[in-house]
Amino acid sequence: MKLALSAPANSLLDNEIQITGSKSETNRLLLLQALFPNLKIDNVSNSDDAEVMQKGLAIANGTVDIHHAGTAMRFLTSYFATQEGKTIVLTGSKRMKERPIKILVEALRSLGAAIEYVEEEGYPPLKITGKKLKHNKVSLPANISSQYISSLILVAPSLPDGLEIELVGKITSVPYIKMTLGLLDEIGIVATFKDNTIEVMPKDEVTSKTMTVESDWSAASYFYSIVALAEIGSKIKLSSYKEHSLQGDSVLASIYQQFGVSTTYSENSIWLEKNGEQLADSVELDLSNAPDIAQTIAVTCYGLGMGCHLTGLHTLPIKETDRLAAMKTELEKFGATVSITEESLTLESNNLIGSGAAVDTYNDHRMAMAFAPLAMKTNFFVNDAGVVSKSYPDFWKDMELVGFKVATV
Numbered sequence: 001m002k003l004a005l006s007a008p009a010n011s012l013l014d015n016e017i018q019i020t021g022s023k024s025e026t027n028r029l030l031l032l033q034a035l036f037p038n039l040k041i042d043n044v045s046n047s048d049d050a051e052v053m054q055k056g057l058a059i060a061n062g063t064v065d066i067h068h069a070g071t072a073m074r075f076l077t078s079y080f081a082t083q084e085g086k087t088i089v090l091t092g093s094k095r096m097k098e099r100p101i102k103i104l105v106e107a108l109r110s111l112g113a114a115i116e117y118v119e120e121e122g123y124p125p126l127k128i129t130g131k132k133l134k135h136n137k138v139s140l141p142a143n144i145s146s147q148y149i150s151s152l153i154l155v156a157p158s159l160p161d162g163l164e165i166e167l168v169g170k171i172t173s174v175p176y177i178k179m180t181l182g183l184l185d186e187i188g189i190v191a192t193f194k195d196n197t198i199e200v201m202p203k204d205e206v207t208s209k210t211m212t213v214e215s216d217w218s219a220a221s222y223f224y225s226i227v228a229l230a231e232i233g234s235k236i237k238l239s240s241y242k243e244h245s246l247q248g249d250s251v252l253a254s255i256y257q258q259f260g261v262s263t264t265y266s267e268n269s270i271w272l273e274k275n276g277e278q279l280a281d282s283v284e285l286d287l288s289n290a291p292d293i294a295q296t297i298a299v300t301c302y303g304l305g306m307g308c309h310l311t312g313l314h315t316l317p318i319k320e321t322d323r324l325a326a327m328k329t330e331l332e333k334f335g336a337t338v339s340i341t342e343e344s345l346t347l348e349s350n351n352l353i354g355s356g357a358a359v360d361t362y363n364d365h366r367m368a369m370a371f372a373p374l375a376m377k378t379n380f381f382v383n384d385a386g387v388v389s390k391s392y393p394d395f396w397k398d399m400e401l402v403g404f405k406v407a408t409v
């Protein structure tokens with residue numbers, strides 16, 4: 001599906017959007033619910049990634065295909081490794097077969113798990129034969145993906161002696177680890193995270209409880225970007241959000257102040273309002289704690305004519321696509337000047353934004369959604385726009401609610 005995008009006719013925005021539940025919280029809670037069936041979940045994400053997680057958890061034997069869902073791939077690896085009597089082949093899309101999983105497989109093997117590579121060593125698909133894991137201590141590198149660590153934490157309470165996890169090297173995407181621990185805490189599982197050691201206590205059952213997933217903050221980033229690029233006085237209300245979020249991407253509220261966007265929390269919603277101009281010609285941000293909003297921020301800066309130097313992006317090359325290379329290629333289609341390293345992206349400040357470009361999306365939902373707000377400034381096309389369903393199937397409908405013209409071409 002190719003879409004043509006253009007700006008809302010009324011340049012002063014005033015809208016309300018209900019965003020789906022966080023896919024990160026949802027996929028954690030779905031796994032916890034499989035271990036502790038008396039948990040109930042509200043505001044479940046309607047994303048493809050949550051759907052494949054649900055389907056995967058329901059399968060007893062055979063092949064589970066998680067498509068593009070990194071969290072489902074990593075979380076289900078530990079889950080099936082601990083399920084005695086099940087033999088599963090866990091596979092995914094062509095891209096998933098290029099996303100590394102060796103660190104997690106080695107960690108689980110050291111605990112006694114039976115996991116084999118079906119194709120290439122170090123990558124999915126995996127053949128997993130569920131077993132009782134014998135050990136309660138594990139050590140793994142922490143600088144590649146926090147999802148390996150969250151995966152181990154999630155199954156840890158179901159192990160007879162819990163689990164002590166030693167993290168080696170610089171820890172990346174830390175808020176996602178804290179989110180996992182935060183959810184365990186909310187269901188009454190004791191865990192600690194001190195320096196580079198995480199300890200999770202075992203638990204046979206939890207008291208019955210309904211867990212309400214907060215809406216997705218990474219998805220909120222696209223509305224922050226829209227408001228940043230809108231006329232002063234524009235506002236958008238997003239629900240359902242909390243001031244004290246488990247999601248690290250809630251750092252958007254402070255980052256977007258630099259782009260003239262204020263955030264007001266009221267009941268279970270946030271109001272984003274454009275109440276001033278951007279504060280500087282250029283920004284520098286370390287996004288190692290919030291990698292999923294890097295693409296949004298780069299496009300916001302470009303739309304505002306600002307430069308940016310974004311660092312801490314070493315995980316971007318192994319996500320849905322090589323996001324650093326993809327951002328450079330696509331921003332340059334509009335006339336931007338971009339340079340990248342293995343862990344950074346630098347955009348020169350520039351007030352010229354070309355029109356008529358066709359943005360390629362590389363099977364990456366965030367490529368489509370990060371560029372979409374730029375339609376506030378220029379008309380362009382998005383190729384394979386259906387990719388958004390990975391995390392936010394209603395994205396284009398919500399863009400129309402804000403007033404954007406979204407036409408299939």
Ligand SMILES: O=C(O)C1=C[C@@H](OP(=O)(O)O)[C@@H](O)[C@H](O)C1
Nearest residue numbers: 024071145146147173176292315
């Ligand atoms: O645990 C999670 O829910 C996630 C962790 C992050 O991945 P990395 O830890 O691989 O950076 C993030 O990019 C991903 O979208 C979701």
Ligand SMILES: C=C(OP(=O)(O)O)C(=O)O
Nearest residue numbers: 068069070071292319320
């Ligand atoms: C990186 C992402 O997802 P995952 O790693 O779970 O596929 C994302 O949603 O931006």
